Amino acid sequence: MNPGLRARNNASYSFELRRLVKRLLTAAAVSVLISACATSPTGRNQLILVSPEVAAVESQKAYVSTVQQLDAEQKLLDDPELADRVQLITGRLVAIAIDEYPHTRDWEWSVVLIDDPSTVNAWCMAGGRMAVYSGLFKAAHLDDEELAQIMGHEISHALANHTAERMSVALASSAGVIAAGVAAENTGIVLVGAALAAKLAIELPNSRKSEAEADQIGIELAAKAGYNPAAAVSLWQKMELAAGSGPVEFLSTHPSPDNRREKLRAMVPEMLEIQRAAYVSPYPVTIIRDEADLASAPGQNSASPASY
Ligand SMILES: [Zn+2]
Numbered sequence: 001m002n003p004g005l006r007a008r009n010n011a012s013y014s015f016e017l018r019r020l021v022k023r024l025l026t027a028a029a030v031s032v033l034i035s036a037c038a039t040s041p042t043g044r045n046q047l048i049l050v051s052p053e054v055a056a057v058e059s060q061k062a063y064v065s066t067v068q069q070l071d072a073e074q075k076l077l078d079d080p081e082l083a084d085r086v087q088l089i090t091g092r093l094v095a096i097a098i099d100e101y102p103h104t105r106d107w108e109w110s111v112v113l114i115d116d117p118s119t120v121n122a123w124c125m126a127g128g129r130m131a132v133y134s135g136l137f138k139a140a141h142l143d144d145e146e147l148a149q150i151m152g153h154e155i156s157h158a159l160a161n162h163t164a165e166r167m168s169v170a171l172a173s174s175a176g177v178i179a180a181g182v183a184a185e186n187t188g189i190v191l192v193g194a195a196l197a198a199k200l201a202i203e204l205p206n207s208r209k210s211e212a213e214a215d216q217i218g219i220e221l222a223a224k225a226g227y228n229p230a231a232a233v234s235l236w237q238k239m240e241l242a243a244g245s246g247p248v249e250f251l252s253t254h255p256s257p258d259n260r261r262e263k264l265r266a267m268v269p270e271m272l273e274i275q276r277a278a279y280v281s282p283y284p285v286t287i288i289r290d291e292a293d294l295a296s297a298p299g300q301n302s303a304s305p306a307s308y
Pocket of ligand 1: 253
């Protein structure tokens with residue numbers, strides 16, 4: 001490359017880097033001032049250095065870039081039958097979530113279906129942006145009842161602000177590293193900063209306490225949406241079976257306590273009592289088939305991308 005052009009590119013890159021770091025650090029600092037501590041829906045104390053608003057905004061950026069990348073790699077799954085199943089199941093769960101957590105009515109509830117048969121994974125970011133990998137059906141052989149349990153669990157992580165909690169831990173441990181990277185003009189560090197939102201939202205393992213919390217909220221959400229609570233037990237059996245023949249990404253981001261299935265099994269009788277027999281009308285969750293669908297997610301056109 002022409003040395004003059006490289007120098008100009010480096011100067012511009014450096015400016016972008018400083019701007020990004022300033023934004024991240026300012027967001028973290030402001031959040032520390034306004035919300036250092038919070039209480040989860042089950043009454044657990046949470047250290048929240050990142051406000052739910054910042055988590056939602058950063059998650060939105062991560063989601064948009066994830067969808068763009070999947071589109072470029074032709075990994076967005078075009079399967080109308082599966083799309084209908086996923087839309088119905090997540091829609092019924094979201095209808096109950098909005099009932100119980102009214103502020104989530106303004107979330108951008110949407111699901112991207114990912115064509116990746118060997119990846120056993122699903123997630124829900126802050127603000128209601130979800131993903132389902134085809135490996136859940138191809139490698140783990142989940143049925144509709146089990147998909148309802150896994151998505152109930154994922155939605156519960158978002159309802160309980162676990163995204164913000166995970167971002168807080170990562171920001172607290174990496175802010176110094178990012179600042180040092182600026183001082184050293186280390187361009188490798190910017191990749192950490194730019195990828196931070198996505199990594200923080202979906203790639204870090206949840207804590208055991210967060211897992212127990214999402215299990216509890218999730219099985220209840222699914223029961224109220226009409227789904228069989230016993231599927232929460234068979235879901236984890238199938239995950240363990242799938243892990244026998246290859247890596248299961250879901251298990252690494254959702255560490256499983258040894259007694260998880262026993263705890264879920266013990267919840268089943270009480271959940272059967274609250275399982276709704278009447279049909280629950282689904283909320284119109286947006287299925288993301290291409291980049292253009294991102295603009296049609298509920299709440300997308302409001303002044304605030306996600307309100308709390
Ligand atoms: Zn989990």
